[in-house]
Amino acid sequence: MSIAKRGLQQYLLQLQQHPLRTKALTAGVLSAISDIVSQKLSGVQKLQIRRLLLKVLFGFAYLGPFGHYYHILLDKLFKGRKDSTTVAKKVVVEQLTSGPWNNLIFMLYYGFVIEGRSWIHVKSNIKKEYPTVQYAGWTFWPVIGWINHRHVPLQFRVIVQSFVAMCWGIFLNLRARSKTLTKD
Template identity: 75%
Template sequence: MGSIAKKGLNQYLMQLQQHPLRTKAITAGTIAGLSDIVSQKLTGIQKLQLKRILLKVIFGVAYRGPFGHYLYIILDKIFKGKRDTKTVAKKVLLEQVTFSPWNNLVFMVYLGLVVEGRPWVHVKAKIKKDYPTIQYTSWTFWPVIGWINHRYVPLQFRVILQSLVAFCWGIFLNLRARSIVLPKPK
């Protein structure tokens, strides 16, 4: 690893140890912003919408990072930090039947009301139409990530892995929320 990259990684790990909540929040915000940049490009937006990117960064910093930080701490306390197969299955199940539906709903509301500025009646209709499909898709995707996270990833890195995977999930949600279908490759 190059000297600059190694120093950057060491500095990041030090910040993660000294200021875990802040570091995870900033990381989640940065990744959310990058995810939105990719989403905008995939939907054909020529000029990046900076306000939209900033609002996604704020969502990551103010909600996603802190929520994940405390979620994983609470789950580890409930299950006493165990990583055996049965305990991990319980953690994943609990996460998927409670936190997953909540997070998808919060994201759809935030995207519709705050980011896109739609009236509540339109956001509500969009949620009614798309939420079941989004949640079903979530349940086919996130349990695998949850399993890996709870079984193999140390507590301090779980939000980071979740944020990196959420990069792709955020693109999916953005495309789904905008009801844009990508053209099929020829």
């Protein structure tokens, strides 16, 4: 048996035995990858380790656990059904609740914790950037939500979402970086 196959089996076993911990760790690792790629694509010569660790913390302490409980709640509310009507309702609920919430929480965390900005600056940035970020989210995440709720088993939804969030994080970071560069 190959190392990759054994690793996958061990991961699936951990996911089954310790779902919350495994999803939190996965979200943390994928947040790290997202930030490393973002930093490198934006031209950073030396990785900003503090920023990287803070992104890992966000993924581990917030994204993984939030996603874990949110998907369980949605599945309970909609009784685990996967018909088109139910999936559409799940996607709408997700896009009206967790989508806007997660974008706001990320922008607050990024402004306060990662950048160390004051409330005035964070509030101003959110006021200016949040509508655009949320609109972009609403053009992208419903498709992911549909696929996730329709075709992905409950225990893997947070992992799929975390993987896509890794790509979304790269987009948000590069978008923030390009805004900063155009102001200089």
